[in-house]
Amino acid sequence: MILTPEVLAIFILNTIFGFFAVIAFVLSVKIYLNWNLDSTSNSQYRLEKQSFLTATIIKYIFIIKVPLFLFFIFTLDKISNVLVGAMCGAGVVDATEYGTYLFILKVINLYIFAYWIVLHNEDIKHENQPYTKLKFGVFILAFFLFITELILEGVMFSSIEIDKMVSCCGTLYSNSSTSYISDIFAIETPVLLTLFYGNFLLIVLFYFLKQKYLFAISNITFIIISIISLIVFFGTYIYELPSHHCPFCLLQSDYHYVGYLIYTFLFVGTFYGIVTGFIESSKKYILKTYHMSIIFNLLYVILLTLYVIVFYIRNGVFL
Amino acid sequence: MIELKNITKIYEVNKNNKVTALQNINLTIKEGELIVLKGASGSGKSTILSLIAALSKPTSGEVIVDDKQISKLPDNFASIYRRDNIGFIFQKYNLIPTLSVEENILLPLVPLNPVADELQEKLISVMKKFNILHKKDSLVRNLSGGEQQRVAIARSYVNNPKIIIADEPTANLDETLSAHFIEILRELKSLGKTIVVATHDPLFFDLDFVDTEIEVHNGSLVV
Numbered sequence: 311m312i313l314t315p316e317v318l319a320i321f322i323l324n325t326i327f328g329f330f331a332v333i334a335f336v337l338s339v340k341i342y343l344n345w346n347l348d349s350t351s352n353s354q355y356r357l358e359k360q361s362f363l364t365a366t367i368i369k370y371i372f373i374i375k376v377p378l379f380l381f382f383i384f385t386l387d388k389i390s391n392v393l394v395g396a397m398c399g400a401g402v403v404d405a406t407e408y409g410t411y412l413f414i415l416k417v418i419n420l421y422i423f424a425y426w427i428v429l430h431n432e433d434i435k436h437e438n439q440p441y442t443k444l445k446f447g448v449f450i451l452a453f454f455l456f457i458t459e460l461i462l463e464g465v466m467f468s469s470i471e472i473d474k475m476v477s478c479c480g481t482l483y484s485n486s487s488t489s490y491i492s493d494i495f496a497i498e499t500p501v502l503l504t505l506f507y508g509n510f511l512l513i514v515l516f517y518f519l520k521q522k523y524l525f526a527i528s529n530i531t532f533i534i535i536s537i538i539s540l541i542v543f544f545g546t547y548i549y550e551l552p553s554h555h556c557p558f559c560l561l562q563s564d565y566h567y568v569g570y571l572i573y574t575f576l577f578v579g580t581f582y583g584i585v586t587g588f589i590e591s592s593k594k595y596i597l598k599t600y601h602m603s604i605i606f607n608l609l610y611v612i613l614l615t616l617y618v619i620v621f622y623i624r625n626g627v628f629l
Numbered sequence: 630m631i632e633l634k635n636i637t638k639i640y641e642v643n644k645n646n647k648v649t650a651l652q653n654i655n656l657t658i659k660e661g662e663l664i665v666l667k668g669a670s671g672s673g674k675s676t677i678l679s680l681i682a683a684l685s686k687p688t689s690g691e692v693i694v695d696d697k698q699i700s701k702l703p704d705n706f707a708s709i710y711r712r713d714n715i716g717f718i719f720q721k722y723n724l725i726p727t728l729s730v731e732e733n734i735l736l737p738l739v740p741l742n743p744v745a746d747e748l749q750e751k752l753i754s755v756m757k758k759f760n761i762l763h764k765k766d767s768l769v770r771n772l773s774g775g776e777q778q779r780v781a782i783a784r785s786y787v788n789n790p791k792i793i794i795a796d797e798p799t800a801n802l803d804e805t806l807s808a809h810f811i812e813i814l815r816e817l818k819s820l821g822k823t824i825v826v827a828t829h830d831p832l833f834f835d836l837d838f839v840d841t842e843i844e845v846h847n848g849s850l851v852v
């Protein structure tokens with residue numbers, strides 16, 4: 311077990327969030343099952359008061375959880391210093407059998423929590439609260455994922471053995487047989503870049519055509535293609551090393567913490583892109599989600615592309 | 630038009646301590662009417678006012694104002710409804726003692742972010758109407774009871790609300806000032822305002838310009 315101040319902070323916050331989430335869950339089930347805005351009965355008025363309280367609890371849990379994801383990554387990176395063999399957060403994730411699942415779950419939850427916040431903000435903008443039932447339904451689903459995340463997080467940090475040797479990112483993110491993602495390195499670079507820029511162009515196309523479902527789908531595929539492209543191709547230009555593919559090292563001070571910026575651009579861009587297809591709202595708000603998505607995805611693409619161009623200008627070759 | 634339909638309001642202090650303030654009441658107030666709710670303390674008059682103003686929600690039943698079910702409004706929309714439709718006159722005036730007359734009257738307009746010139750024009754006209762212009766820069770804590778009451782009325786009127794609600798407005802005034810307040814009410818009614826007054830002051834009874842007097846007794850209405 312590892313107990314650094316950061317891990318302790320995560321445990322304490324998780325306990326508080328877990329406690330309030332259980333209260334919110336019980337009330338959410340009640341609201342979801344009995345909500346009827348047309349009713350003027352005592353029970354409906356009571357539910358309306360409770361929905362305000364419950365939504366406030368959930369909102370604050372999720373609003374804190376979203377930036378806490380960055381703190382989680384920061385913590386992984388920090389404790390990699392005390393694990394033998396680990397060079398960055400990748401080693402910590404791989405140190406136990408739960409790390410990878412936790413990480414994937416956290417990314418999925420990040421999108422769900424952010425979606426809930428958007429849904430809630432839209433709901434309270436309207437007198438007839440059109441998304442109340444949906445938002446509590448989404449929370450009921452999110453609650454199980456959230457609790458699973460808390461448990462996995464606790465189990466992962468508890469299972470880390472400091473004196474046990476772990477793999478470094480150079481082994482984990484490579485085309486060697488020891489890497490569980492070696493398959494992605496089999497993709498030819500031209501194919502990968504065509505997919506990456508092609509997917510981005512599709513996003514731009516659907517942005518101009520205002521095809522919201524296609525826009526959302528192209529954003530979902532863009533998350534996957536972007537991360538693969540970052541690991542296989544763009545990462546090497548950030549590290550200026552053809553053999554270094556780690557998606558975690560770029561979060562370190564050696565690379566000016568650029569990873570936080572890159573991942574924030576990708577998250578905000580794709581999140582708003584997906585939201586466009588999953589929410590019925592005013593034309594103004596939908597336009598805002600289109601704009602946010604295209605701006606942040608564009609920033610992501612420009613930033614990664616700049617690394618390649620700058621490297622070429624400096625060195626006269628590609629990696 | 631204001632409609633209260635099958636309204637019950639129970640204040641639940643805790644599970645063993647429940648107070649039924651209103652019991653299944655029905656009330657209709659037409660636009661431009663002046664209604665006096667009379668009754669002893671604790672009879673439920675102020676609760677009716679707070680429901681009309683969307684300050685609280687009923688335990689069951691509906692409050693409808695101009696075809697809008699205001700008892701179902703979420704809190705943020707209830708605030709907007711109050712801002713746009715309701716003027717309040719309280720028994721203890723509820724003025725901010727450290728602000729001047731002008732600043733107190735200005736308060737309901739702040740969320741509307743009005744243009745400075747229009748604002749000044751409006752303030753002066755309202756202060757003139759309620760004969761308080763000469764005190765505009767005085768702190769309200771330095772004013773007499775009657776003057777404070779006039780500031781409170783000016784504040785309730787400044788955003789041009791459709792409905793004016795007065796809760797025991799003359800409880801802190803002597804007979805002369807109360808009579809003056811009643812004259813102001815007459816004027817407000819002539820301007821087409823819907824006015825609901827909760828009082829047990831006999832000065833309000835049998836006034837020629839009052840449309841309906843309703844007695845509230847133990848949470849029920851006696852017309």
